[in-house]
Amino acid sequence: MNIGKKIGVGKSAQVFCWRNNQVIKLFYPNISTAWIEYETQVSRIVYQAGLAVPEVEGITEVDGQKGIVIERIEGDSMLNNIRLKPWKIFHFARLLAELQTEIHRCHVPKLLSLQKQRKLQIRAAQVLPENKQQTILDLLDQLPTGRSLCHGDFHPGNIILSASKSTVIDWSNALQGNSQADVALTLLMLLVGEEPTNLTSFFWLFLRILFCAVYLQRYLKLNQITWKQIQPWLVPEAAAWLSYCSSEQEQKSLLFIIEKLLRD
CATH class of the missing domain: 3.90.1200.10 (Aminoglycoside phosphotransferase (APH), C-terminal lobe)
Structure with a gap:
């Protein structure tokens, strides 16, 4: 599956452009599935609480690498x-x-x-x-x-x-x-x-x-x-x-x- 341009690099993941005005946060192999699931859960909780945070679609996999699909925020x-x-x-x-x-x-x-x-x-x-x-x-x-x-x-x-x-x-x-x-x-x-x-x-x-x-x-x-x-x-x-x-x-x-x- 093709991913777009890399737009961010962090300690646990890299962020790439994704389809439909979204980004995908692809985690490094050493990051556990439990950690990725926790971030997904927290992101949904704070979004539902009404804070100004990106909406999360869910977890997906690209070439064996797990990632979270997230709303793209312009700025x-x-x-x-x-x-x-x-x-x-x-x-x-x-x-x-x-x-x-x-x-x-x-x-x-x-x-x-x-x-x-x-x-x-x-x-x-x-x-x-x-x-x-x-x-x-x-x-x-x-x-x-x-x-x-x-x-x-x-x-x-x-x-x-x-x-x-x-x-x-x-x-x-x-x-x-x-x-x-x-x-x-x-x-x-x-x-x-x-x-x-x-x-x-x-x-x-x-x-x-x-x-x-x-x-x-x-x-x-x-x-x-x-x-x-x-x-x-x-x-x-x-x-x-x-x-x-x-x-x-x-x-x-x-x-x-x-x-x-x-x-x-």
């Missing part, structure tokens, strides 16, 4: 918009907080528990000594649970902007739990994630810090919470990310953050 990612229009960074940062707030106000059943998933990921972070893992697991046990929908990979690269709407994509890491954990993870991704190639490192570092500050200020105001409620989640979220981070630089940055916060 470009928020990340690419930031690269092209850095002067609009205040607008994009506030929009990110507003979209995440909409997600967190949604409560959906039948999703995996954030707390349980983070425990599994922290135990799988082999770069952390066992005693440090246990310290972080003990910290996690002291943090409050929740029932909010948490995206689990919420950053500008997963927001598609068009003239009429903003669409959130890639729901494979969605969980049910404390929304403050999701915010902590987003902050880590904004600080540690890959930088745009068309911007100098110094300028991008300045933009990162500014973007984080505006995003966080807007989120705290919208949700009537404080930084002290977000901060305790940084260590467990960073430790969990270590189990699946994609580069040595990410790993070094996360370990540095964990060490510094544990000392403080």
